Structures are given as structure tokens and as C-alpha cells.
Amino acid sequence: MLLGSPLVTAVLVASVATPAMDQEHRTLFCERTLPVTGHWRPPYETAYALTPGSGFGHRFHPIHKEWRLHAGVDMTSQPAGATVVAAAAGTVTAAGWTGGGGNAVTIDHGGGTSTRYLHLAAPSPLTAGQAVHQGQRIGLEGSTGDSTGSHLHFEVHVRGEPTDPVPFMAQRGAALTGVAVAPPPAPEQVPDLPEAGEGGIGFELPAPGHPRQDSLHNPPLPIPPAIQELYERAGSEYAIPWTLLAGIGMAETAHGANTATSSAGARGLMQFMPATFAAYGIDGDGDGLTQIDNEADSIFSAANYLTASGVHRGDPGVRAALLAYNHAQWYVNDVLFYAHAYGGGLVLGDPLHCDGQGGNPDLPPVSNERVAKMLAFAAAQEGDSYVLGAGGPDAWDCSSLTQTAMAQIGITAPRTAQAQRDWLAMGNGFRVPLEAARPGDLFFFDSYLGPHTIGHVGFVRDPATYTSIEAANPTKGVGHFSYEHALDNNIFEIWRLGNIDDNPKAPS
Known part of the structure; x- marks a missing residue:
């Protein structure tokens, strides 16, 4: 029985004291480690740090005492000695002892791009000619060869020439900011994602x-075929597994077998209270009427209510949405039991759960210099294609463009539009009124997921003319457009990024 309004719960996993106003503040991260969202990932699963003074470029070699090209970046896992993993899928072209590089592995990723992993603690279990998937174990971080301590020397080569891994990875949505990134599932365990999955x-x-x-x-x-068709249509429309709607339908009325008005006054197949239906009711069958006792309307309205209640916001969001539907933990578990019995499925959304509140208005805004760098990256992608689920470097969706632009200034944000807004609201930024918007602010509005959740994000370019820099849609692609058309949406918000960094600089 649907009784009340949405409940939102989450856990903050990072928090620090506020430093001086002219310093960069430390980024706050959402619950759980970051998921892999593209074809590239950092070469660790754990947290790590880039070694100061050991970036790409010429440097004085600490052992040979001469100036040499340092053709990669040095990284140290935290704690040291962690597993090293493949940054992308490919084929091993070399694995073995390399002299100064110690135990090393080279992987060809196609298109003239390869990566190298040096100073591994022991010979790699991989062999030349072996295909590897993204995130597959290469070996353990070590100090073999010409090395002064445990670390990974990571190189990227493009058409045979070494290139700086830091911008290369950032441009592919896998910025080397030191943040732990969860291991991806093995290829045979990866579910098929619909093309309309925002964030992919x-x-x-x-x-x-x-x-x-x-x-x-x-x-x-058993589910009557006509009812199952409605579950499937509504699940597709709102990017949730149809089985979750089937779980509610089973728990409430056994799929319409028992639709009598409840003692509390709930009605219809999905048992809505009239006041809640008035707020979230949907015309599911397109007949121009929104009726509480209509099966299609009831099922589509349930999908709409779950979306409004945060069902796309990780495991805690699913449970909170079901708890909003009926305030009993046993009910939440009953629905999930039935949903899994009918086949389970994938929720299209961000597995991170951010405790979005009101932001931090005392946080200094991101500096003008950093805003310029972020917007320059986004603007440089003008003319690229819009492809839902794409993460660059030649095609993007709305949230991968904003996420990767923020990565250019050392900030790791979540992958989807709703999660980015909630991440800002948990203390990484603050909301500003429309008339106070500035270049570099992020705007959010509802779109394909219905009127009660955020489905799109872009950058403000010129607030005086409502000009944007965004990955707009498959027709327009990436470029400079306008957000004026969305000002009257059910949700339209502007947020300012704080002066944060995953690895803030120490005070001088």
C-alpha cells in the first residue's frame, strides 16, 4: 500500500574540516567506490597517489644520475603492493623481464594505442598473445629493475610514441586522481544495457x-500476459526492471486478482492512496484520462512514483523508494523477493548513492582559472556525436561530458546527471538562483525519466543569453546551445561547483 512521500537515506564516506577560504577543499565522495563507466580505467582498484616529481617528461634519473625522458607516470597504491590491472581491454604483446623496467607487461589496445606496466613485483601470469579484459589482473606493484621503492611506472604509447598518461586518461573518463575504482565484472557477467541508458x-x-x-x-x-506487458512497457519507459513493478503488483493485489479498496483507502492494481495518485498519477494507456482504477494508469504511476522516490540512486535508493511505497521493511524485502523470482534485472542509474542535501554555501566557488580550463575542454568537443552511454573521446552523453570536463581540473564526479546533482548537494557545491548563474555553473533538469527526477546536465556558458555548452541530444550532438527551453520544466536547478580537488594542494 502506497502511504507516503519519498524517503532518502545514504552514508557519507569522506569528510574533512574546512580549510582556509583561499585553499582547495577536498572532494567528498559518495557511498561506495566509483564504478567503471567506460572503456578505460586506472590501473589500480585501490586508492593510489601519483609520485611527486615523477610525471611525464624529462627528469634527472634518481639511479643513473642523468637527464632522461620519463616516458610515463609513477604511481603508488595505498597501501603499497596492491594488484595492478589492465587499463583497457586488449592483447598482451610482451610480458617478462625488461632490464631497467624490471618485470613488465605491454598491452596493445588497437587503433595504435598500447600501455606498459613496469616494476611489477614478480613475473606476470600473462603471456604474449593473450587477450585481456579491462580490469584483468596483470601482477602486483613492486620495485624490480631500476627502482628506488615500490611503485608502478605506467606508460601510454600512441602510434609508437610515448604520450602523457594523465591527459590521455582524463580525456577518456578515467582520470588518474587517486580515487579507488571498483573492479568491473568479467565480460561474461556484463549485462546488456539498453541504448537509452543515461550514463551507460x-x-x-x-x-x-x-x-x-x-x-x-x-x-x-503467474502474471497475466496483458498485465506483464504493462509492467514491461512501464519499466522500459522509466528505466527500471519490469520485475520490480511485478514485485509490487504481486505484493499488493496478486497482479490485479484482489483490487478491493484497502482499509486505509488505497485503490487499484498497485494500491495507491488517492492523494498520492493525484500527485504522481500517469495516463499509462494514452486515453487522455488518468484513473486510479485503470490498470495501465496504476502501473505507470507506480513506476513514476518509484522514480520520484529515488529508485535510480543505488541500492539504498531502491530500498528507500520501496519503503516510501509502504513503510515496512518486511514489505521492501517481500517486493525484492518477488522481483528476483520473476527474473531480477538492471536499474539504469548510478550505483553510487550520494546524500544530497542543500550543498555547502560556505564553500568558495571553483576558481576562474579552473572554470576556464573546464569549459575549454567541453568546448573543444564541439561537433562530437551524442551517444547515450558514450564516454569520449569522440562521442559523449550529457553527464560523461560534464564528468570528464571536471576531471581535467582534478575533480572526480559521479557518472549520471542525477548523481552529479546529488554529489554537489552533499557538499561539493551549492545551489544558486537563475539570475545569479555564472559561466561554469551546472544546470540540471528533468527529461526522459519523467518529471520527478533529473535526466540532463550541462554547463552554463553565458547566463545573459542562457547559452550552454553541453552534449544536448542525438540530433544536435555536442556544442553551444540554449537551456532557456527547460526553465519551465518541473525540475530546473543551477549549481556552482566548489573549489574542490581530489588531492588538494597543501597551503604554501
Whole structure:
């Protein structure tokens, strides 16, 4: 029975004291490690640090005592000695002892691009000719060869020439900022993502927990074909597994078998309270009427309400949305039990869960110099294609463009539009009124996920003319457009990025 308004819960995993106003503040991260969202990833799963003075370029060699080209970057896992993983899928072209590089591996990624991993602690288990997937173990960080301490020397070569890995990786949505990135699933475990998946990522429905109640003695019943078709249509429309709607339908009315008005006054197949239906009701069958007892309207309205209640915001968001539907933990677990019995599935959204509140208005805004760098990157992608789920370097969706632009100034943001807004609201930025917008602010509005959740993000370029820099849509691609058309949307917000950094500079 749907009883009340959405509940949102989450856990902050990083927080520090506020430094002086002219310093960069440390980025706050959402619950859980970052997911892999593109074809590239850092060569560690754990947190790590780039070694000061050991970036790409000519330097004085600490062992040979002469100036040489340092053809990569040195990185140290935290703690040292962690597993080194492939930054992208490819084919091993060399694995073995290299003299100064110690135990090393070279991987060809196609298109003239290869990566090298030096100073591994022991010979790699990989062999030349072996295909590897992104995130596959290469070996352990070590100090073999010409090395003064445990670290990974990581190189990127393009058409045979070494290139600086830092901008190369940042331009591919895998900035080397030191943040832990979760291991990706093996290729055979990767679910198929619909083309309309904003951000191109998702997460499996959480497993049912305890306590359970009705599902202990009421097994899942067969679903009438017409009702299942409605579950599937609504699930596709709102980017949630249809089985989750089926779980609610089973828990509430056994898919319409028991649609009598409840003692609390809830009605219809999905058991809406009239006041809640008035706020979230949807014309599911397109007949021009929105009726609480209409099966299509009831099912589509349930999908709309789950979306408004945060179902796309990681495991905690799914549970919070179901708890908003019926304020009982046993009910949440019953619905998830039924949903998994009907096949489970993927929620299209960000597995990170950010505790978005009101932001931090005391946070100094990101500096003008950093704004200019961020916007210059975004503007340089003008003319690129818009492809849902793409993460560069030649095609983007709205949130991958903003995420990768922020990575150019040392900031790791979540991957999807809603998660980026919530990440700002948890203390990485602050909301500003429309009339106070400045270049570099981020605007958010509702789009394909319905009127109650954010589905699009872009940068403000000129607030006086409402000009944007954004990956707009498949027709327009990436470029300079206008956000004026969205000002009257159900959701339209402008947020200012704080002067934050994943690895803020120490005070001088």
C-alpha cells in the first residue's frame, strides 16, 4: 500500500574540516567506490597517489644520475603492493623481464594505442598473445629493475610514441586522481544495457533481506500476459526492471486478482492512496484520462512514483523508494523477493548513492582559472556525436561530458546527471538562483525519466543569453546551445561547483 512521500537515506564516506577560504577543499565522495563507466580505467582498484616529481617528461634519473625522458607516470597504491590491472581491454604483446623496467607487461589496445606496466613485483601470469579484459589482473606493484621503492611506472604509447598518461586518461573518463575504482565484472557477467541508458551504467536490483512476511507463505503467482506487458512497457519507459513493478503488483493485489479498496483507502492494481495518485498519477494507456482504477494508469504511476522516490540512486535508493511505497521493511524485502523470482534485472542509474542535501554555501566557488580550463575542454568537443552511454573521446552523453570536463581540473564526479546533482548537494557545491548563474555553473533538469527526477546536465556558458555548452541530444550532438527551453520544466536547478580537488594542494 502506497502511504507516503519519498524517503532518502545514504552514508557519507569522506569528510574533512574546512580549510582556509583561499585553499582547495577536498572532494567528498559518495557511498561506495566509483564504478567503471567506460572503456578505460586506472590501473589500480585501490586508492593510489601519483609520485611527486615523477610525471611525464624529462627528469634527472634518481639511479643513473642523468637527464632522461620519463616516458610515463609513477604511481603508488595505498597501501603499497596492491594488484595492478589492465587499463583497457586488449592483447598482451610482451610480458617478462625488461632490464631497467624490471618485470613488465605491454598491452596493445588497437587503433595504435598500447600501455606498459613496469616494476611489477614478480613475473606476470600473462603471456604474449593473450587477450585481456579491462580490469584483468596483470601482477602486483613492486620495485624490480631500476627502482628506488615500490611503485608502478605506467606508460601510454600512441602510434609508437610515448604520450602523457594523465591527459590521455582524463580525456577518456578515467582520470588518474587517486580515487579507488571498483573492479568491473568479467565480460561474461556484463549485462546488456539498453541504448537509452543515461550514463551507460546500471546496477542489479538488491537482493531481498530480512525480515520478510507475506512472501514467506504466498509464492509468486503467474502474471497475466496483458498485465506483464504493462509492467514491461512501464519499466522500459522509466528505466527500471519490469520485475520490480511485478514485485509490487504481486505484493499488493496478486497482479490485479484482489483490487478491493484497502482499509486505509488505497485503490487499484498497485494500491495507491488517492492523494498520492493525484500527485504522481500517469495516463499509462494514452486515453487522455488518468484513473486510479485503470490498470495501465496504476502501473505507470507506480513506476513514476518509484522514480520520484529515488529508485535510480543505488541500492539504498531502491530500498528507500520501496519503503516510501509502504513503510515496512518486511514489505521492501517481500517486493525484492518477488522481483528476483520473476527474473531480477538492471536499474539504469548510478550505483553510487550520494546524500544530497542543500550543498555547502560556505564553500568558495571553483576558481576562474579552473572554470576556464573546464569549459575549454567541453568546448573543444564541439561537433562530437551524442551517444547515450558514450564516454569520449569522440562521442559523449550529457553527464560523461560534464564528468570528464571536471576531471581535467582534478575533480572526480559521479557518472549520471542525477548523481552529479546529488554529489554537489552533499557538499561539493551549492545551489544558486537563475539570475545569479555564472559561466561554469551546472544546470540540471528533468527529461526522459519523467518529471520527478533529473535526466540532463550541462554547463552554463553565458547566463545573459542562457547559452550552454553541453552534449544536448542525438540530433544536435555536442556544442553551444540554449537551456532557456527547460526553465519551465518541473525540475530546473543551477549549481556552482566548489573549489574542490581530489588531492588538494597543501597551503604554501
